Amino acid sequence: MRTRFQLGLDELKERLLEMGGMAEAAIELAADAYRKRDGRLAQQVFEREKLINQSERTIDELSVDLLAMQQPMATDLRFVLAVLKINSDLERVGDLAVNIAQRAVNLAQEPEIEVPVDITRMTTAVSTMVRRALESFLSAKSEVAQAVLEMDSIVDRMKDEAFISLVGQMKAHPERIRAYLDVLLISRSLERIADHATNIAEDVIFWVSGDDVRHNVRLSQEPDTDATPNH
Amino acid sequence: MGVGIEVRDLNAWFGKAQILKEVNMTVGPNAVTAVIGPSGCGKSTYVRCLNRMHETNPDAKLTGSVKVGDKEIYESGIDAVDVRRKIGMVFQKPNPFPTMSIYDNVAAGLRLNGFNKRHELDAAVEGSLKMAALWDEVKDVLKKKSGASLSGGQQQRLCIARALAVQPELLLMDEPASALDPISTGKIEELIFQLKTQYTVVIVTHNMQQAARVADYTGFFLMGKLIEFDKTEKIFTTPSDKRTEDYITGRFG
Numbered sequence: 503m504r505t506r507f508q509l510g511l512d513e514l515k516e517r518l519l520e521m522g523g524m525a526e527a528a529i530e531l532a533a534d535a536y537r538k539r540d541g542r543l544a545q546q547v548f549e550r551e552k553l554i555n556q557s558e559r560t561i562d563e564l565s566v567d568l569l570a571m572q573q574p575m576a577t578d579l580r581f582v583l584a585v586l587k588i589n590s591d592l593e594r595v596g597d598l599a600v601n602i603a604q605r606a607v608n609l610a611q612e613p614e615i616e617v618p619v620d621i622t623r624m625t626t627a628v629s630t631m632v633r634r635a636l637e638s639f640l641s642a643k644s645e646v647a648q649a650v651l652e653m654d655s656i657v658d659r660m661k662d663e664a665f666i667s668l669v670g671q672m673k674a675h676p677e678r679i680r681a682y683l684d685v686l687l688i689s690r691s692l693e694r695i696a697d698h699a700t701n702i703a704e705d706v707i708f709w710v711s712g713d714d715v716r717h718n719v720r721l722s723q724e725p726d727t728d729a730t731p732n733h
Numbered sequence: 734m735g736v737g738i739e740v741r742d743l744n745a746w747f748g749k750a751q752i753l754k755e756v757n758m759t760v761g762p763n764a765v766t767a768v769i770g771p772s773g774c775g776k777s778t779y780v781r782c783l784n785r786m787h788e789t790n791p792d793a794k795l796t797g798s799v800k801v802g803d804k805e806i807y808e809s810g811i812d813a814v815d816v817r818r819k820i821g822m823v824f825q826k827p828n829p830f831p832t833m834s835i836y837d838n839v840a841a842g843l844r845l846n847g848f849n850k851r852h853e854l855d856a857a858v859e860g861s862l863k864m865a866a867l868w869d870e871v872k873d874v875l876k877k878k879s880g881a882s883l884s885g886g887q888q889q890r891l892c893i894a895r896a897l898a899v900q901p902e903l904l905l906m907d908e909p910a911s912a913l914d915p916i917s918t919g920k921i922e923e924l925i926f927q928l929k930t931q932y933t934v935v936i937v938t939h940n941m942q943q944a945a946r947v948a949d950y951t952g953f954f955l956m957g958k959l960i961e962f963d964k965t966e967k968i969f970t971t972p973s974d975k976r977t978e979d980y981i982t983g984r985f986g
Contacts, residue, residue, distance in 0.1 A: 575981040579969070579970060580970065712970065
């Protein structure tokens, strides 16, 4: 057993989960900032994003060190590759939480509008996806990751419905276009976070089983041309 | 051109100890196949069965079939010495003939095979040394310096040139770079990559990164059994057998 190498892998896992926790918290805070129209909560998201960016750099460095100095093979190699990609996805989740928080700040400065979209429900679905994707990484369970992939279409549908409703509201209340646009962009950011959760789940499946399930394609299978792209 | 190898139900013994157990492997021509596994797994014995070197040990016994190209090398009536002439072998420790010149080292096998014409020998020596990426370093001292006067890495390339001079159908290498520094190792690995355009190469190595770098196919041996044999990229990224996974990730034992 290569103790130093194993310690490196353990540290990588721990740090990525820690970063995942920060990304999850950033989504929740951003959603709260929207719900309460609270600029102070938005500020917390901005601060958290800086920590997420710092984590991204640390995890990249640790991964590169392990690749260069330990030359991982097989499951270990797939693990480090998955960590690098998940790291990038989590950093993007942090950016999207910031986008949501910025929209929340904008909305706080606008007159109240009637929102025909359940952003809270969408946030719950998206947060669940991120949490389960991270759980699948923690437990190395493909089946948990698979469940995340199946949730993505639900969030896609929510975003499509939100788009239709919000465009309708913009037409009916052109004087409130800016506010409705902010809500629409929040729903879009949430949907993009769901895509990143899907990417994380796909990376976990690759790590655990070696199967590449991206773009609805399994290794050694032809692409499913009827499939809806999930990125 | 290299030839394919087909090994069927190969078993090998030293005395009562069975070293290889029911090994089956098909290797295509002009490919590099790496044989990996822990010490004592039978990998060296395996390559020594591919050119009938195994039976040079008086206690050795073997059953099964090994086809090199379309010829069964264990068929009765086949001369083992003749087989060894057609299948080149390079060992862990470079073993040039110490007192012979560089030229004579490369020409030795050809002379044994009855080549004596000067211009034929000159051409074969130059061609083999070029193929072994040693020509530029020794062309001015071919007959002045002995094989033993070269560095370890040069000696190993000299041994490869000597093996190539007789135009083997197959080249076997038993840890050819394990005694060399990283620069010489790099040269040998580059050479192996070049050689596969004309030869079929089977290399035993303890160094998994080396197997990953040079081989098209990799076989993992454990306690005399071929546990897994597949494309190298498959073995090193997604091996099918947990024992292979445990070995290459260092979780073995």
